[in-house]
Amino acid sequence: MGAQARHDRLAELLGPVLAEAGLDLEDIEVTPAGRRRLLRVVVDSDSGVDLDTVGTISQEISAALDSTDAMGKAPYVLEVTSPGVDRPLTLPRHWRRSRGRLVQARLAGGDEVEGRVKDAGESGVTLEVDGQDRVYEYSDLGRGKVQVEFRRDADVDAAD
Numbered sequence: 001m002g003a004q005a006r007h008d009r010l011a012e013l014l015g016p017v018l019a020e021a022g023l024d025l026e027d028i029e030v031t032p033a034g035r036r037r038l039l040r041v042v043v044d045s046d047s048g049v050d051l052d053t054v055g056t057i058s059q060e061i062s063a064a065l066d067s068t069d070a071m072g073k074a075p076y077v078l079e080v081t082s083p084g085v086d087r088p089l090t091l092p093r094h095w096r097r098s099r100g101r102l103v104q105a106r107l108a109g110g111d112e113v114e115g116r117v118k119d120a121g122e123s124g125v126t127l128e129v130d131g132q133d134r135v136y137e138y139s140d141l142g143r144g145k146v147q148v149e150f151r152r153d154a155d156v157d158a159a160d
Contacts, residue, residue, distance in 0.1 A: 003030070006030060006070070007028055007030070009070050010028050010030075010039075010070055010071075011025060011028060013064055013065070013068060013070050014028070014041060014061060014064060017057075017060050017061060017064050018043055018057065018061075021053070021056070021057050021060065022045055023043040023044065023045050023049065023053070023057060024043065024044050024045060024093065025041070025042075025043060026042040026043060026044050026083050026087070027040075027041075027042040027083075028040070028041055028042070029042075030071075030076075033077060035075070036074070036075045036076055036077055037071070037074060037075075037076040037077070038076065038077050038079060039065075039071065039076050039077065039078050039079065040079045040080075040081065041061060041078070041079070041080045041081070042081055042082065042083050043057060043080060043081075043082060044082055044083055044093075044097065046093070046096070046097060048082070049082040054080050054081070054082070057080055058078060058080040061078060061080060062078055065078070085146050085148060086145070086146075087146075088143035088144065088145060089103060089105070089143060089144030089145065089146070090143055090144075092120060092121065092122050092123075092138065094144070095117060095120035095125045095138075095144065096120040096121075098117045098120070098144070098146055099117050099118070099119065099120065100116065100117065101116065101117055101146050101147075101149075102114065102115070102116050102146070102147040102149055103115065103116070103117055103127070103144045103145060103146055103147060104144065104145050104147055105136075105141045105142055105143065105144040105145070106141070106142035106143070107136075107140060107141065107142070108139070108140045108141070108142070113127065113129060113134075113136070113141075114129070114147065115127030115128050115129035115130075115134065116128040118133055123137060123138065124136055124137040124138055124140075125138070125141070
């Protein structure tokens with residue numbers, strides 16, 4: 001079975017399991033790891049993913065995989081994780097889940113924009129840029145990237 005066919009089959013198998021748990025399937029990776037393979041399943045939700053949820057869904061994914069031959073006969077290690085801060089913002093739900101975060105994205109014209117996500121809908125996102133709200137259609141934005149902030153201005157104001 002080819003890599004794309006395996007990916008599609010795994011997504012078809014795991015999608016309903018994750019949907020029932022209120023989670024979105026963000027990514028599936030199968031990579032060699034010595035004599036085994038590593039199956040990394042990346043999940044997310046609007047309310048985030050905590051360790052209890054990861055533990056529970058890991059068991060459910062494992063049971064679903066054990067009931068099929070989707071991973072073949074060779075041994076594998078299952079890793080269930082949530083996306084890191086470096087995940088690109090490519091879908092409306094990624095932007096929605098980044099409300100309040102500082103993001104940077106390339107515009108269709110080649111310029112870059114950096115601002116705080118105020119709101120995100122199905123067709124576009126509102127960013128606060130230089131104190132003003134600006135609306136961008138997703139079609140006008142390239143991949144967004146969350147900017148790591150160790151201390152936001154609001155945190156500084158609260159400390160004073």
